[in-house]
Amino acid sequence: GDSVTQMEGPVTLSEEAFLTINCTYTATGYPSLFWYVQYPGEGLQLLLKATKADDKGSNKGFEATYRKETTSFHLEKGSVQVSDSAVYFCALSDHGGATNKLIFGTGTLLAVQP
Amino acid sequence: DAGVIQSPRHEVTEMGQEVTLRCKPISGHDYLFWYRQTMMRGLELLIYFNNNVPIDDSGMPEDRFSAKMPNASFSTLKIQPSEPRDSAVYFCASSLGQGIANEKLFFGSGTQLSVL
Numbered sequence: 144g145d146s147v148t149q150m151e152g153p154v155t156l157s158e159e160a161f162l163t164i165n166c167t168y169t170a171t172g173y174p175s176l177f178w179y180v181q182y183p184g185e186g187l188q189l190l191l192k193a194t195k196a197d198d199k200g201s202n203k204g205f206e207a208t209y210r211k212e213t214t215s216f217h218l219e220k221g222s223v224q225v226s227d228s229a230v231y232f233c234a235l236s237d238h239g240g241a242t243n244k245l246i247f248g249t250g251t252l253l254a255v256q257p
Numbered sequence: 258d259a260g261v262i263q264s265p266r267h268e269v270t271e272m273g274q275e276v277t278l279r280c281k282p283i284s285g286h287d288y289l290f291w292y293r294q295t296m297m298r299g300l301e302l303l304i305y306f307n308n309n310v311p312i313d314d315s316g317m318p319e320d321r322f323s324a325k326m327p328n329a330s331f332s333t334l335k336i337q338p339s340e341p342r343d344s345a346v347y348f349c350a351s352s353l354g355q356g357i358a359n360e361k362l363f364f365g366s367g368t369q370l371s372v373l
Contacts, residue, residue, distance in 0.1 A: 175360055177360075179362075184366070185366055185367075186261070186348055186350075186364030186365050186366050186367055187300075187348070187350075187362070187364045188364065189361050189362070192360070192361070232299075232300065236360050243288055243352040243354070243355060243359055243360045243361075243362065244290075244302065244305060244313070245302075245360075245362060246302070247292075247299060247300040248299065249298075249299030249300075250299055250300065
């Protein structure tokens with residue numbers, strides 16, 4: 144079945160460092176891809192999405208490009224801030240069923256130190 | 258809109274007790290999802306509803322778990338009897354509908370369940 148694999152955390156960076164969180168997926172069709180973020184004590188919220196190959200999703204300085212050839216959707220940010228500390232989830236939509244049925248990776252904890 | 262509302266925020270109970278988690282989705286959303294989050298397994302989909310009807314409950318761990326959606330504004334997830342391995346954060350999420358434009362899920366703040 145469809146699945147998402149993320150790099151394990153925690154990822155610990157200093158403020159203003161460059162961030163990459165790797166995400167690869169397995170899917171039989173052409174799913175939409177997502178990054179969700181979970182701040183401490185809160186529910187997940189959508190960070191960005193891409194719906195087809197070569198699309199780039201971006202929000203709040205974060206970017207990810209839908210790479211069909213490598214089945215990847217890596218999250219990047221050029222300069223992280225302490226306020227970016229959170230858990231980041233990569234996800235895909237299960238087009239075999241409801242298009243809004245999302246399959247999530249296990250999450251990657253990002254800790255940014257001042 | 259207040260967003261997806263879950264209650265309680267925290268629940269501590271003893272093994273064998275019945276636990277009921279509650280969720281109020283965003284008004285007008287046709288889909289409701291229950292997810293469970295643990296360190297070991299990450300975020301798992303337990304069940305989802307479309308227009309109050311359960312569509313896929315293949316993620317429900319076992320018969321001790323049950324979920325209902327008696328109307329468009331309320332859903333419950335019940336565990337009876339509860340066990341320590343049920344300890345997790347349970348999230349409810351809702352979505353407007355199907356199609357690429359409606360794939361975004363809106364999550365509640367979760368219920369932290371501890372079964373002693």
